[in-house]
Amino acid sequence: MQLPAFFYTVFESLPRQGPGCTAATRKVFSLLPPLPQDAKILDIGCGSGTQTRDLAALTTGHITAVDNHQPFLDTIDAWVKKTGKADRIKTVCASMDALPFGKGRFDLIWSEGAIFIIGFEQGLKTWKPFLKKGGYMVVSDADWFEPNPPAELAKWWESEGYVPVSEDEMKERVKRAGLRLIATYRLPEAGWWDNYLVPLLARIAEFRKTHGKNPADAALLDSLEHEADMYRRFKRYYGYTFFVMQNV
Numbered sequence: 001m002q003l004p005a006f007f008y009t010v011f012e013s014l015p016r017q018g019p020g021c022t023a024a025t026r027k028v029f030s031l032l033p034p035l036p037q038d039a040k041i042l043d044i045g046c047g048s049g050t051q052t053r054d055l056a057a058l059t060t061g062h063i064t065a066v067d068n069h070q071p072f073l074d075t076i077d078a079w080v081k082k083t084g085k086a087d088r089i090k091t092v093c094a095s096m097d098a099l100p101f102g103k104g105r106f107d108l109i110w111s112e113g114a115i116f117i118i119g120f121e122q123g124l125k126t127w128k129p130f131l132k133k134g135g136y137m138v139v140s141d142a143d144w145f146e147p148n149p150p151a152e153l154a155k156w157w158e159s160e161g162y163v164p165v166s167e168d169e170m171k172e173r174v175k176r177a178g179l180r181l182i183a184t185y186r187l188p189e190a191g192w193w194d195n196y197l198v199p200l201l202a203r204i205a206e207f208r209k210t211h212g213k214n215p216a217d218a219a220l221l222d223s224l225e226h227e228a229d230m231y232r233r234f235k236r237y238y239g240y241t242f243f244v245m246q247n248v
């Protein structure tokens, strides 16, 4: 799907491009058994790389960060250069449904807030062959936290082209993808606000001054503000869950 250039302008100006936080990345990483010292790690849909930097701090291995938007990768490359980590971290501009890597190569595949782009089950099935036997996969995706969500909320998700399901149904999808579930972890509310929705709302207010008169740009800003409003009003019904899995 081709997104408007202004969408990228907004998201390039944010500390991260989806819900998440370093505390959650660290917590979920702690649920994994120890990795080999030279572990090969693939970070899919890395955006400007908050979790890539966290993974670099948490591991001693080699990280390949993949996104299909080069300017996000440029941000990571600049950080890699500044911190002298070029021997450990590289970026690859590629699509998550056509990864240019050999099969059975990675000890860990990590993906925060990006698997929805090809769909949870499809993503697991597409990425699993890139794992070594016994390797791990960690992804976060949206699901229902409570049954019977309000119609207004369900309709909004549908309009976003996404149909959330319960955590139990997500677990069935993990099984169908042939992965063993090790643990799940729900992203705390702070992971939505601190680095994602609060900066997003601040940027929306700024961009209204410069782009508010352009109808297409104003509509995009409205829809992003609506996304924040949905979370504010209905957060008890949905959220992001991390799934920690193994390729057995």
Ligand SMILES: C[S@@+](CC[C@H](N)C(=O)[O-])C[C@H]1O[C@@H](n2cnc3c(N)ncnc32)[C@H](O)[C@@H]1O
Binding pocket: 016, 017, 018, 019, 020, 044, 045, 046, 047, 048, 049, 050, 051, 066, 067, 068, 069, 072, 094, 095, 096, 097, 111, 112, 113, 114, 117
């Ligand atoms: C919601 S953002 C999450 C970014 C980051 N993981 C985070 O949590 O801040 C989704 C990311 O997936 C990337 N993306 C979208 N379609 C993609 C595709 N087909 N292949 C690879 N990356 C894609 C976007 O550019 C964006 O950086």
